[in-house]
Amino acid sequence: MADQKILRLGEKAPSEEMAALKETVASCMQCGTCSASCPVTRAMDYTPREIMRLIMTDMEEAVLGSQTMWVCASCYSCAARCPRDIEITDLMLRLRSIAIKKGYQPRADVAFYRHFMSIVRRYGRMLEPELMIRYGLTTNPLKLLGMAPIGLTMLRRGKLAFKPDLIKGRREVREIFDRVEGGGE
Amino acid sequence: MKYAYYPGCSLGAAAREYDSSLRAVCQRLGIELAEIEDWNCCGATPATTLDPLLSLALAARDLATVERQGLAMMAPCPGCYKNLRKASLSLAKDEELRQRVNETLGGAKLQRSPEVRHPLDIIVNDVGLDNIPVEKPLQGLKVACYYGCAITRPRGGFDNPENPQSMDRLMETLGAEAVPFPYKTKCCGGAVFLPREELALELTAKILAKAKASGANCVAVGCPLCHLLLDMYQFKVEARAGMTFNLPILYFSQLMGLAMGVDEKELGLERLAVSPASLLREEWTQATA
Numbered sequence A: 001m002a003d004q005k006i007l008r009l010g011e012k013a014p015s016e017e018m019a020a021l022k023e024t025v026a027s028c029m030q031c032g033t034c035s036a037s038c039p040v041t042r043a044m045d046y047t048p049r050e051i052m053r054l055i056m057t058d059m060e061e062a063v064l065g066s067q068t069m070w071v072c073a074s075c076y077s078c079a080a081r082c083p084r085d086i087e088i089t090d091l092m093l094r095l096r097s098i099a100i101k102k103g104y105q106p107r108a109d110v111a112f113y114r115h116f117m118s119i120v121r122r123y124g125r126m127l128e129p130e131l132m133i134r135y136g137l138t139t140n141p142l143k144l145l146g147m148a149p150i151g152l153t154m155l156r157r158g159k160l161a162f163k164p165d166l167i168k169g170r171r172e173v174r175e176i177f178d179r180v181e182g183g184g185e
Numbered sequence B: 001m002k003y004a005y006y007p008g009c010s011l012g013a014a015a016r017e018y019d020s021s022l023r024a025v026c027q028r029l030g031i032e033l034a035e036i037e038d039w040n041c042c043g044a045t046p047a048t049t050l051d052p053l054l055s056l057a058l059a060a061r062d063l064a065t066v067e068r069q070g071l072a073m074m075a076p077c078p079g080c081y082k083n084l085r086k087a088s089l090s091l092a093k094d095e096e097l098r099q100r101v102n103e104t105l106g107g108a109k110l111q112r113s114p115e116v117r118h119p120l121d122i123i124v125n126d127v128g129l130d131n132i133p134v135e136k137p138l139q140g141l142k143v144a145c146y147y148g149c150a151i152t153r154p155r156g157g158f159d160n161p162e163n164p165q166s167m168d169r170l171m172e173t174l175g176a177e178a179v180p181f182p183y184k185t186k187c188c189g190g191a192v193f194l195p196r197e198e199l200a201l202e203l204t205a206k207i208l209a210k211a212k213a214s215g216a217n218c219v220a221v222g223c224p225l226c227h228l229l230l231d232m233y234q235f236k237v238e239a240r241a242g243m244t245f246n247l248p249i250l251y252f253s254q255l256m257g258l259a260m261g262v263d264e265k266e267l268g269l270e271r272l273a274v275s276p277a278s279l280l281r282e283e284w285t286q287a288t289a
């Protein structure tokens, strides 16, 4: 019985959300195909294979506090190759939403996603210049200067829309946000 | 042939030339496009990041409109295509989920999920390569076909996720040479480029360098985000990587338009950051078929 304690890797029982994820990765055989296929492991603190292992062993804080899912570019290379058909990319996106809900979140990334969705909530569609400006102002105003040359090139080529493309069903869209708990701002 | 057209947010702004060239080409091919009435943004990855249910619900509002039109959907932006296709498939499969999502919709509800397709799929498989009227073959153009992530993934779509062929065959039909290009489906980092710009520039540099090394004199794409990074950011990538690429990046629909003799005004070539003018002048032999 004493041995059992040593074998138990996680400190706590997993939360409901993580327990559900654990089931989806139960068949992972740690082959590392996902990590080998991933173009951005360089910028991750844990590789996708390591994330699987951490989930399996209930290392919830390490998983949710990690950068990995925020670095993930949603390219589906891993998921296309996983021999166990685990939907790794969807899992990365799910980890983001769980991390937000539980208060772990890299500020800049989440600011970006929130600004994006608050624009969609208001207009029903995206307005790129507003997104760039809002995101720049809340994270690093100096970065806005760095974007200026590209902004100008896009402007000259008629690639920037400055007026929101307001849809008629804006209220419908806003209500979708309101009915889905936790969405939007 | 008629499809419900979902331009998505990019095709009205940064990817205007994709929109105008695709519409022109479709018209020439006898494909009728009925723009989806009052469509909303599909939410892309940000919606899924904040709440998976929100993402499904936003997609479902558009899908329900298409369902009333009784058509299959054409979604030229692979980000939208992937999102809407995934939503459509999972809502068709899971009755309980569909009900939950329908409860969040004020307007029309979703009953049966419509089909969501990328224009490359429609052109290659519904129209057929033999039925593309090529007037000015693209001789002299050596094209690296860059599919990016979401045209072929998640798996189960219309082309092979490891070594897709649809765009290569299309380019050959147009008279161009499709160079062997090992980075066809390697990610450009588009989905994280605003919060993680450095990373995206690094990935994009690899793709441009590989295209150049493969002997391409231009790159064909079917994605506004890939296009933004490869074309608009090319000078930034060059500065950062200390290399010069000078590679024109064209939408497959622009190349089709050139070969089919579509009025150049509709192709929006002047909107590209890396101008294809000298390439077309110097390399395109323009022998009329």
Ligand code: SF4
Pocket: A027, A028, A029, A030, A031, A032, A033, A034, A035, A048, A049, A052, A081, A082, A083, A084, A085, A086, A088
């Ligand atoms: S590819 Fe699949 S089975 Fe292999 S380590 Fe990654 S998640 Fe596990």
Ligand code: SF4
Pocket: A034, A037, A038, A039, A040, A048, A071, A072, A073, A074, A075, A076, A077, A078, A079, A088, A089, A092
């Ligand atoms: S989807 Fe994310 S984790 Fe998977 S290979 Fe792409 S970047 Fe890496």
